[in-house]
Amino acid sequence: MNDTEGRYASHDAERGSFLLSGSDPANAVAVLAPNAPPALLSTRVKRGISIFSAHLSPRLVKVSFASAIEDERAFGHGFVLIPVLLSFGVLTWLSLPFDVGIAKLALLLCVFGMATVACVGKSALLRAPLIAAMLFVAGMVLIAAETARIDTIILDAPVTTNVRGVVFSREQDDRGQWRYGVEVRETTKPRLRRQPTRITLVARGRDEPLPIGATIEGRARLSPPSGPALPGLNDFAFDSYFRGIGAVGFFYGSPTGGKAPAAGELEATLSFGSSLATSIASIREAVGERIRTAIGGDTGALAAALVTAEERAISRETVEVLRQAGLAHVLAISGLNMALAAGTFLIGARTVLSMVPGLAHRVPVKKVAAAGALLMVCLYILIAGGAVSALRAWIMISIMLVAVFFDRMSISLRNVALAAIVIVSLTPSAVAGPGFQMSFAATLALVAGYARWRERRETELPAAERRSKGRGLVTGVVAGVVITSLIGGLATSVYSIAYFHRLPAYGLLANVLTMPVISIVIMPFGLFAMLLMPLGLEHYPLVAMAWGLDRMLDIARFVTSLDGEIVTGRIGHLGFVLIAAGGILVCVLRSWLALSGALLICAGLVSLAVERDRLPDVVIAEDGRLIGLVANGAIATNRTRPSDFVFSQWQRALAVGRHLAPVTLAPPAFADPYPATEPNGKGAPPLEEAKVAAIRADLSSAIEANAAGVFICREKQWCAARNTYGWTIIALENPRLFPALCGLADLVMTAARVDGATCPSDRAHIVNARTLRRTGAIEIRAQPDTEQAPPPMQFRTAFTTLARPWERHRAYDWRTATFTDDPPGI
Structure with a gap:
């Protein structure tokens, strides 16, 4: 080796030692003798690759990984991952197409627990995966136990019956109608074999509402909770099952009932838990009513929602404006609301106590104020109804206030983890809801961001600058609001897309503009009003709160006018x-x-x-009354005014904005061939051949004359369309026409029960009430890569199994009082 080679070899060795000591191995080749002669290029590259390989050797990777694990353990982040693993176990159990019994899961939990104990002090690397597996199985045990404990009976099919029960809750909507929660005592004419324990019923009359705890009875139309509007969307029966609600519906006319019983009679009528919940509901309703009466209008309904979480009294237009502006989170009792309430009380009480001469020297006024704030948030959570976001916020705020007693840091990831562990342990089903996921995602991101900012400030900024006060106060507040809104928005954006299929484009702007109003006016004066309400002095604080809410609505309307909502559609x-x-x-x-x-x-x-999956070509609602053709960014339906509950979900999930209403035909010129509609066509004589021919000719000519992709309808008889693939689709409202028309179609849909054997042709796919009850909503796509014209249909159903408890009611046959085990299918 000559002198030149020796110098560069020495230089390479020094660089290699430096790289192995912790620099970026990706720069190895670049820093190795950059001015080397061309003759040494090959040697330099080989040595760079050798050093890079040595840096990624299994031994060094193992050491680096072990060091990182120790760092995480020192930070205590193993504890933070406990609720994450529990939640993954819960979600896995819920997503299974079958039930896994508690006994099997408990046995598996014991196996992993014993294996973990056996590894103590022997194999640290194996212990961590065993603990993770144990927590994962523990989550499955928790949700299996909750499911078995609740065991809600869900109504199997729509029915009209007489209902008698006890009112355990009531809410008034924006149209003045009352929705009662009823604990059912008896059903008659007919008596239900699988009688739900709790139901919700809407009274459409304007009569004086029945109080909580009163008996209530009347003729009612009951239905099972709705399934998903499309495969993969929210199953409302799942939510109802874990809330204990077995049916929903409405009263025919005004219900009748007696007065609310006295306290002793109420305890005898209901269980202790139900009696306590009913008493709290009465207080909650009284508070909300006083707020709405004092303020009035949507502003009063908003003010009541911020205190009691009762949102039904807010008009749909106002709710939609807040959602489009990205301010819907204000309606939930979340960390923002509770933190502002607790902070206002803590600061206010501490200031008042400090003004008492000599008291601050004898009594720890900060801890006394924290105790008062703790009592206040406990009362707040009782009035707020115990939603997941409110419960999470209450646990975290309570931990923070308790930490004040011991002079400990109150904001940390451990507090977030502890709140999550409590909620997952008490109500594991909440993990599957967007409220839990969005609430904890935002809180986790904000706490983590605050921790990193605090560490950077303590390590990088000079001590003198840290001690300076009042410098850049306005800038700091504005920056804090912007950064907090940005972090919270980014953390929850994927959940908003996954569950609601839309994002507010100007949500950051709306939150930045409204946060000062919420923090300085709305929540502080709301707290003052609640503190003064027992004295009857809440009017003026509520007036100030109403002014702030009006300004918030003005900002929301301004942001909404920018037309910045982004409809994303479903994601994978x-x-x-x-x-x-x-x-x-x-x-x-x-x-x-x-x-x-x-x-x-x-x-x-x-x-x-x-x-991203391609859009379906045809969508069918689970009740068989609404069908849509999707093409070219629009959806054509068989209804001029489709149900907003279902259709709005279709529009957001499929990201289609335009609605093509059907073309309604005038009565035919020939003698009326259409018989009167009768339920399921039973008891009606068969149609005459001449009428059948006239009906078929009428429908065929209507389809030929109509544009493709739009429905054409005979009122109360049929709607028909031909889509871009050439499929002929018929939606029947008169089931007596089924034998006459089914042979003309590729797809026949009816909300009635029809016998497929009466169809003279096997060409049509038949979707009726019996089919939809087992499959739920249906999506249909054209089979790709086929030369057939029209292409075959591919069906995707909302339910592929009916084995889970919240789906099982769909398999029940009330005629035989048995459950059928046939899998859903077309």
Whole structure:
């Protein structure tokens, strides 16, 4: 080796030692002798690759990984991952197509628990995965136990019957109608074999409402809770099952009942738990009514919602404006509301106590104020109704206030984890809801961001600058509001897309403009009003609160006028899971292991871009009354005014804005061939051949004359259309026409029960009430890569199994009082 080679070899060795000591191995080749002669290029590259390989050797990777694990353990982030693993276990159990019994899960939990104990002090690397598996199974045990404990009886089919029961809750909507929660005592004419324990019924009359605890009875139309509007969307029967609600419906006319019983009679009528809940509901309703009476209008309904979480009295227009502006979170009793209430009380009480001469020297006024704030938030959660977001906020705020007693730091990831553990342990089913996921995602991101900002401030800023007060106060407040809104918005955006299929484009602007009003006016004066309400002095604080709410609505309307809502449509499940898991890891981990979270987020974004499924060509609602043709960014339906509950979900999930209403035909010129509609066509004589021919000719000529992709309808008889693939689709309202028309169609839909054997042709796919009860909503796509014209239909149903408890009612046959085991299908 000559002198030149020796110098560069020495230089390479020094660089290699530096790289192995912790620099970026990606720069290895670049820094190795950058001015080397061309003759030494090959040697330099080989040595760079050798150094890079040595840096990624299994031994060094193992050491680096072990060091990162120790760092995370020192931060205490193992505890933070406990609720994450429990939640994954809950979600896995809920997503299974079958039930896994508690006994099997408990046995599996014992196996992992014993294996974990056996590894103590022997194999640390094996112990961590065993603990993770144990927590995962523990989550499955929790949700299986809750499901078995609740065991809600869900009504199997719509029915009209006489209902008698006890009112355990009531709410008034924006149209003045009352929705009663009824604990059912008896049903008659007919008596239900599978009688739900609790139901909700709407009274449409304007009569004086019955009080909570009163008996109520009347003729009512009951229905099972709705299933998903499309496959993969929210199943309302799932939510109702875990809330204990077995049916929904309305009274025919005004219900009758007696007066509310006295306290002793109420306890004898209801169980202790139900009696306590009823008493709290009465107080909650009284508070909401006083607020709405004092303020009035939508502003009063908003003020009551911020205190009692009763949102039904808010008009739909106002709710939609808040959603489009990105301010819907204000309606939920969340960390923002409770933190502002607790902070206002804490600061106010501490200030008042400090003004008493000599008291601050004898009594720890900060801890006394914290005790008062703790009592206040406990009363707040009772009045607020115990929603998941409110419960999470209450637990965290309570921990923060208790930490004041011991002079400990109150804001930390451990507090977030502890709140999550409590909720998952008490109500594991809440994990599957958007309220739990969005609430904890936002809180986790904000706490993690605050922790990183605090560490950076303590390490990088000079001590003198940290001690300076009042410098840049306005700038700091504005920056804090902007950053908080940005972090919260980013953290919850993927959940908003996954569950609601839309994003507010100007949500950041709306939150920045409204946060000062909420923080300075709305919540503080709302707190003052609640403190003064027992004295009857709440009027003027409520007036100030109403002024702030009016300004918030003005801002929401301004932002909504910018037309910035983004409708995203459905997204793939894999991408959603990857982004959610990556976000958790980025927030929780502090070492270089946090890069794994960033990689998961990137993989999730790639998956969303690749995984997007093509839109269905035909969609059918589960009640068989609404059918839609999807093409060219529009959806054509068989209803001029389709049900907003279903149709709005279709529009957002499919990201189609335009609605093509059907063309309604005038009565035919020939003698009326259409018989009167009779339920299911029973008891009616068969149609004459001449009438059948006239009906078929009428429908065929109407389809030929109508444009493709739009329904044409004979009122109360049929609607028909031909889509771009050439499928002929008929929606029957008169079931007596089924034998006459089914042979003309590729798809026949009716909300009645019809016998497919009466169809003279096997060409048509028949979707009727019996089919839809088992399948739920249906999507139909054209089979790709086929030369057939028209292409065959591919069906996707909302339910592929009816084995889960919240789906099982669909398999019940009331005629035989048995459950059928046939899988759903067309």
